[in-house]
Amino acid sequence: MAVMTSQLLRPVHPAHRFDEVALLRYATAHLEGFPSPSQLERFSITQFGHGQSNPTYFLEAVSNGTPPVVKRYVLRKKPPGVILQSAHAVEREYQVLKALGDHTDVPVPKVFCLCHDSSIIGTPFYIMEYLEGRIYADNILAGVEPEKRRVIYLGVARALAALHRVDVDLIGLQNYGRRDNYCKRQVVRWERQYLASTGEGKPDRYPKMLELAAWLKQNIPIDDSSTGSATGLVHGDYRVDNLIFHPTEDKVIGVLDWELSTLGNQMCDVAYSTLAYIVDNTPTESGSIGGFDYTGRPEGIPSLEEYLAVYCSLSGKPWPAENWKFYIAFSLFRGASIYAGVYHRWTMGNASGGERARFTGKLANAFVDRAWDFINRKTVLPPQPPLGIMTSEISSKVVDQYKDTRYSSKDTGKFVPSQKVIDLRKKLINFMDEHIYSFETEFYKLAHSDKRWTIHPEEERLKDLAKKEGLWNLFIPLDSAARARKLLFGDKANENPNDLLLGAGLSNLEYGYLCEIMGRSLWAPQIFNCGAPDTGNMEVLLRYGTKEQQEQWLVPLLQGKIRSGFAMTEPQVASSDATNIECSITRQGDFYVINGRKWWTSGAMDPRCKVLILMGKTDFSAPKHKQQSMILVDINTPGVHIKRPLMVFGFDDAPHGHAEIVFDNVRVPAKNILLGDGRGFEIAQGRLGPGRLHHCMRCIGSGERAMELMVERALKRRVFGKTIAEHGSFLSDLAKCRIDLEQTRLLVLEAADQLDRFGNKKARGILAMAKVAAPNMALRVIDRAMQVHGAAGLSSDTILAHMWANSRTLRIADGPDEVHLGTIAKLELVRSKL
Numbered sequence: 001m002a003v004m005t006s007q008l009l010r011p012v013h014p015a016h017r018f019d020e021v022a023l024l025r026y027a028t029a030h031l032e033g034f035p036s037p038s039q040l041e042r043f044s045i046t047q048f049g050h051g052q053s054n055p056t057y058f059l060e061a062v063s064n065g066t067p068p069v070v071k072r073y074v075l076r077k078k079p080p081g082v083i084l085q086s087a088h089a090v091e092r093e094y095q096v097l098k099a100l101g102d103h104t105d106v107p108v109p110k111v112f113c114l115c116h117d118s119s120i121i122g123t124p125f126y127i128m129e130y131l132e133g134r135i136y137a138d139n140i141l142a143g144v145e146p147e148k149r150r151v152i153y154l155g156v157a158r159a160l161a162a163l164h165r166v167d168v169d170l171i172g173l174q175n176y177g178r179r180d181n182y183c184k185r186q187v188v189r190w191e192r193q194y195l196a197s198t199g200e201g202k203p204d205r206y207p208k209m210l211e212l213a214a215w216l217k218q219n220i221p222i223d224d225s226s227t228g229s230a231t232g233l234v235h236g237d238y239r240v241d242n243l244i245f246h247p248t249e250d251k252v253i254g255v256l257d258w259e260l261s262t263l264g265n266q267m268c269d270v271a272y273s274t275l276a277y278i279v280d281n282t283p284t285e286s287g288s289i290g291g292f293d294y295t296g297r298p299e300g301i302p303s304l305e306e307y308l309a310v311y312c313s314l315s316g317k318p319w320p321a322e323n324w325k326f327y328i329a330f331s332l333f334r335g336a337s338i339y340a341g342v343y344h345r346w347t348m349g350n351a352s353g354g355e356r357a358r359f360t361g362k363l364a365n366a367f368v369d370r371a372w373d374f375i376n377r378k379t380v381l382p383p384q385p386p387l388g389i390m391t392s393e394i395s396s397k398v399v400d401q402y403k404d405t406r407y408s409s410k411d412t413g414k415f416v417p418s419q420k421v422i423d424l425r426k427k428l429i430n431f432m433d434e435h436i437y438s439f440e441t442e443f444y445k446l447a448h449s450d451k452r453w454t455i456h457p458e459e460e461r462l463k464d465l466a467k468k469e470g471l472w473n474l475f476i477p478l479d480s481a482a483r484a485r486k487l488l489f490g491d492k493a494n495e496n497p498n499d500l501l502l503g504a505g506l507s508n509l510e511y512g513y514l515c516e517i518m519g520r521s522l523w524a525p526q527i528f529n530c531g532a533p534d535t536g537n538m539e540v541l542l543r544y545g546t547k548e549q550q551e552q553w554l555v556p557l558l559q560g561k562i563r564s565g566f567a568m569t570e571p572q573v574a575s576s577d578a579t580n581i582e583c584s585i586t587r588q589g590d591f592y593v594i595n596g597r598k599w600w601t602s603g604a605m606d607p608r609c610k611v612l613i614l615m616g617k618t619d620f621s622a623p624k625h626k627q628q629s630m631i632l633v634d635i636n637t638p639g640v641h642i643k644r645p646l647m648v649f650g651f652d653d654a655p656h657g658h659a660e661i662v663f664d665n666v667r668v669p670a671k672n673i674l675l676g677d678g679r680g681f682e683i684a685q686g687r688l689g690p691g692r693l694h695h696c697m698r699c700i701g702s703g704e705r706a707m708e709l710m711v712e713r714a715l716k717r718r719v720f721g722k723t724i725a726e727h728g729s730f731l732s733d734l735a736k737c738r739i740d741l742e743q744t745r746l747l748v749l750e751a752a753d754q755l756d757r758f759g760n761k762k763a764r765g766i767l768a769m770a771k772v773a774a775p776n777m778a779l780r781v782i783d784r785a786m787q788v789h790g791a792a793g794l795s796s797d798t799i800l801a802h803m804w805a806n807s808r809t810l811r812i813a814d815g816p817d818e819v820h821l822g823t824i825a826k827l828e829l830v831r832s833k834l
């Protein structure tokens with residue numbers, strides 16, 4: 001039965017009272033928006049009766065306006081009296097809640113302030129947002145309709161998966177705990193805690209508990225290392241009654257009680273969250289400890305296998321059958337130790353759970369018995385997840401994710417990404433499944449309406465979400481990030497929260513595995529701030545920008561607040577040979593004056609586009625490759641005239657567009673020059689290396705998506721008495737697509753790897769190969785997919801036509817094929833002479 005959080009409030013327990021006046025003084029000074037003494041009409045403090053560890057209070061401040069404004073907060077503090085060292089660390093709770101709230105979409109209450117000073121209310125405390133919602137205090141969800149029970153349980157698994165997907169390195173929690181030997185250390189810790197709570201002069205010690213500790217020590221999972229697949233943020237007390245559900249919808253809005261959180265083996269959380277299948281952990285006088293395996297599973301509650309399958313799918317964790325006995329036995333052991341501690345505190349009149357704590361001594365021993373019963377079972381989980389359940393019960397997106405078996409950290413070989421990249425890839429796939437594909441139609445609708453040059457509000461919301469998930473600016477290579485970090489943040493680089501804007505510290509090769517996923521949707525790259533031409537422009541500013549240029553243009557670009565364009569190509573000259581460029585950039589005192597006509601400046605139609613990097617000539621008489629310079633132009637400078645958006649096979653690519661622009665006596669401050677006069681070619685080499693490889697990586701994603709659509713269609717559509725998939729011509733086309741894709745993927749990854757190892761210049765041959773191979777491969781694969789779709793494939797009812805148009809442009813926009821072929825051939829000739 002659910003209770004509203006407000007129903008859990010009680011008068012403050014006498015043992016937990018504190019100086020309310022001191023708190024009021026503190027709140028007035030430290031809580032933003034808290035009423036001033038002259039405004040305050042009423043201030044009340046009550047206590048949550050639920051939970052047994054750190055006393056938690058509800059604060060309500062009513063100010064005297066009309067109507068009166070009511071502010072509600074929650075305060076959490078350490079319990080009074082002598083407490084076990086390392087327990088009740090509210091400072092850590094605050095730290096983890098702050099990091100999760102600021103950088104992820106894990107549902108947690110917002111925290112406002114932390115007070116270390118014990119002189120205010122007797123112990124350190126923090127104050128956070130009050131969430132009004134439902135709490136299910138019992139595991140059986142008594143009184144809840146069966147269908148809802150199921151949704152609630154799967155919601156519990158979903159929220160846990162979200163929490164376990166968090167990349168602690170990206171949100172500043174990298175030092176939140178030791179990662180290695182988690183299980184081993186935990187067994188020792190809880191055994192020690194048990195010993196401290198029992199024995200002479202304290203509640204009796206249970207010998208089987210000590211035997212259990214010994215068994216656990218002998219059965220520590222092999223995957224207990226700091227880099228194991230289960231390593232990450234651990235909640236430590238993840239169970240249904242520590243979750244707040246939305247008042248009316250069946251979704252988790254707050255994960256509470258982070259007292260035991262740390263870094264370590266996340267499977268311990270998973271097992272603990274499933275204890276209801278083994279024991280009912282709500283203490284009662286009867287002594288019965290329930291457990292669905294013993295009392296029967298209430299109607300609607302999913303099977304354990306199903307719960308785990310959903311969790312594994314959404315978190316990307318392996319099926320835990322191998323060590324499940326350990327994890328459950330450990331959870332019961334830890335539960336027993338906690339209950340023994342609560343019971344001990346109760347005997348001293350110190351537990352915040354009130355009279356319910358009276359039964360926890362018995363419960364602790366019953367948990368130990370259950371652990372032994374479980375250990376002695378023949379089998380506890382099937383060796384594989386029940387795939388049948390997954391496909392029928394979870395949406396196709398989850399199945400898709402399960403299918404991403406391409407990379408495993410257990411493999412070895414040149415092109416096996418690190419665990420970090422595998423995790424980011426899973427996160428990205430999940431994000432695409434949950435947020436991108438479902439919005440494509442919406443985005444297209446707007447892009448074809450008379451509001452085509454405006455931004456869909458969902459796009460900005462999704463950008464915020466991607467940023468929170470750490471899926472932001474992933475394209476930034478390590479070395480470029482290092483330069484900008486030093487320039488922008490100096491010595492304080494690592495403390496600066498903006499540091500997260502500088503990507504995830506990936507190499508070009510590592511980014512390749514991720515960029516491919518973004519390429520599956522034409523809308524995706526900009527959601528992750530990884531879209532062209534911004535990536536290339538940011539790369540220029542990261543590598544060559546001055547501190548001032550970076551502060552003015554790079555930071556807002558990194559934040560995703562503005563967009564940019566790259567203006568090189570001119571209609572009147574063959575621009576694949578950039579020495580032909582005629583646009584003039586003439587120095588006049590503290591300014592440069594620009595005159596010329598550009599076209600195909602992608603992104604310049606976007607209402608968020610604020611800056612252009614323009615290539616022109618500062619000295620027409622200098623040697624051929626020293627004439628060109630690049631300069632930053634604020635798009636709103638007088639004399640910048642956007643003439644028209646250009647169309648690609650009828651697609652204008654709104655709202656970003658490709659613009660024709662006239663520069664008519666455009667005066668730009670001299671400090672806007674990049675790197676210096678005559679350095680344009682040098683910059684172009686830096687810009688076009690990695691930037692253009694991104695196109696190739698995305699082509700792989702486009703090809704994969706086209707193939708998927710092709711297969712889907714062929715399995716459903718019947719022609720001449722059988723499905724298309726049963727026709728031999730289709731099978732041969734499909735096989736050719738796979739060959740095309742696999743060989744191109746390897747070439748692109750190899751190019752990225754060489755770019756990382758040898759740099760742009762030395763890797764130019766293989767980069768040129770990738771640039772020719774990738775768009776051509778995508779065109780062949782998409783073309784075959786369009787063929788299988790018949791007329792629909794050429795329409796705008798599927799994404800295929802737009803994807804094909806986009807890939808076709810890359811054979812020119814990314815430098816014509818012939819130019820790259822020329823580079824490859826020249827290198828071959830040079831090699832033959834060696």
Ligand SMILES: Cc1cc2nc3c(=O)[nH]c(=O)nc-3n(C[C@H](O)[C@H](O)[C@H](O)COP(=O)(O)OP(=O)(O)OC[C@H]3O[C@@H](n4cnc5c(N)ncnc54)[C@H](O)[C@@H]3O)c2cc1C
Nearest residue numbers: 566567568569574575576600601602809812813816818819
């Ligand atoms: C969708 C799209 C987006 C674009 N975005 C941008 C942008 O954001 N900023 C920007 O500045 N430009 C952009 N461009 C322009 C693009 O970079 C140029 O079109 C490209 O560099 C080729 O220049 P060009 O069109 O002047 O062709 P030309 O230089 O006139 O070349 C025409 C043809 O000549 C042949 N050719 C060229 N060189 C050789 C050679 N060495 N050997 C044999 N044959 C050769 C090729 O067949 C080539 O296609 C974009 C173009 C498109 C289509």
